[in-house]
Amino acid sequence: MDDSGDSGRPQPGAGGTAPGTDPDSGKPKRPAEPGGGLLMGRPFGVPVYVAPSWFVVAALITWVFGGQLDRVLPELGGARYLVALFFAIAFYASVLVHELAHTVAALRYKLPVRRIQLQFFGGVSEIEKESETPGREFVLAFVGPLLSLVLGGVFYGAMQLVEPGTVPGVLLAGLMISNLIVAAFNLLPGLPLDGGRMLRAVVWKITGKPMSGTIAAAWVGRGLAVTVLIGLPLLTHTGALGGSAQDIGGVETVMDALLAAILAGIIWTGAGNSLRMARLREHLPDLRARTLTRRAVPVESATPLSEALRRANEAGARALVVVDGQGNPKGVVREAAIVGVPEHRRPWVAVSGRAQDRTDGMKGPAELAGEAVLDRLKASLATEYLV
Template sequence: MTEHGSEPPLARTGTDEPAGGRRPGMLMGRPFGIPVYVSPSWLIIAAIITVLYQPVVDRTLALGPVSYLVAFVFAVLLYVSVLIHELAHSVVARMYRLPVRRIVLYMLGGVSEIEREAPTPGREFWIAFSGPLLSLALAGLGFLSYTLVDPYTIAGVLIWQLWVANLLVGVFNLLPGLPLDGGRLIRAAVWWLTRRPTAGTVVAAWGGRLLAVVVVSLPFLWAWSLQTSPSVFAVLWAVLLAAFIWMGAGSALRGARMRERLPRLRADQLARRVVTVPADTSVAEARRRMGAAGAEAILAVDTAGTPTSIVNEAAASAVPEARRPWVPVSSVARAISPGAVITAGLAGEQLLDAMRRAPAAEYLLLAEDGQVYGVLRTADVNAALARV
């Protein structure tokens, strides 16, 4: 199973790793400059595929224990097919100047983490369709190659595995529901017809939920048609896939509703009023001035009055009260990097894009005339997003 999606509209604290510093798996490489990670959960599904497919290989080739190796190659080829599929999404997204954070391969397939939504339904269509299109094209080439080799050889089995793997990846992802590519094609079509991206997401997400219900019922319908009991493995696998599809569809619905209300998120409305003090001012005096001015943040400036750093409130509060008259604010402040200076008038996606480009705990907000407007804290933005 593969999917592609945009980052949730939350302020990020890093670039190549998720918040908390943990990577999603082992970094395997950077094709086209895109980090590709393999989750440890892939080993579980690789082992399951190997055990289930080994008897088929052994019946065909009679290789004995070597048939396990050939079956394992099938698991590898399946996920190579998933990677190629995801690279198609990512490369097309980059052609449209949409940033791609990374590709992650995991137990249920893969995901391309595209940081922004496509700006038009046409681009959404091509980003979504590029993956299945390439997978089906590779399946066709593999099938033609398969007709030219002896099917009862290792080469014949491997080529069969290759074209079947790409066929599975291509066809499955065209199923009509989010978070699969077929759902994104529906979203693009409804978006184009209604001129409302949210309407497209709602229709495609409910299509995904309906698809989840169908998936979980398939083992029971198949067993009923054969007048037998459903396989426990088939039921568990169907429940796992259905849960993934249902949760992905629900996440898409929540993201769409949030993006629709995102313009309400404004930097100037979240700004904290500041008081400016020289960098050598004591923590005690700076906090006294902040209280007297009714401010919520302290900005350290140089001798020319230029802001140089923002006092970290947690670090300032941690200074023992007896030492505060002797500790300068410069020792509990973070330097202001060029990327941490943003315009107070930014709102919605523009604000989040500015924060993603230069992740920081706090930002200096400037008014249109270049004067200090206030301080914006990432924690305040995340809290506001949770309320949106």
């Protein structure tokens, strides 16, 4: 970061670099669109992406549900896989509604949402800021499972209007059950699940410390991961989830163990990430823009590069801030841009030719601290900032 001073005229300050630089031109790269798959739309202004892993799970659901349809509706023949594919799409549409509930609640509380992504095990709403109160945190987490429960009720009501044992009846029954399972699973009290965020809010409210809530919910989440890893294969093997234990073959046992391992890994990793992010946020008040800076010197745009470097060396500075005739900062000359100019040509090259323009978003007060520093960096990606 480079200090522009309080009066608008640059003072000897500091400079630094940030990721996102084109190594050839020395200019910042254009910030990439927050992706993660195929863009499906922007409801409420939030991009919705379908991750490549979704197509894997959609194919798996189509295959499994198609096999079940063969037992329930054998007259469908090969068409059962088209019906199963429709079920997979409808199920993930329900998951999208679940995530949109989180998104709408976040936007209602003025919390920015980066994107929604549908992926292998459901969906995720990437909310960029923490809730300000435990009550808001609880509501923000609860609305997702609540919408899944509502959808389960809607599909149950629709089942009463169609003949059982038909394609619509089977589809509606599957969607009802799947939404109830999504709601029940997400209500489990461990991070990164919605129930874990609700537990975090409760502990936060009782203790008055959000970090205490995060620690409690994260460790419960890790306990859930171990329970899933061990318990899910045991339940399936003993026939507790339906069917006879004698009907379970070796392939099914391996698949159940693999599914349990993947699910447990996701929960364990999510709980750990939540804990690490909470600890990072706990130290954010110690983050100050001034401590990230390095010394810089102001030079006018027509100043030869060699003369600018002489002044910088005398001042012990490692950055050049280009200013206009009134001393207003206009750009920064990076070290990489200087290295590209041979020493014998530097007296003939003006600093303006090697400078990067600064926009308003790349300037800020040196008193910026905590999350405000991160917000400024995310709002305008650059290699240096004037402070």
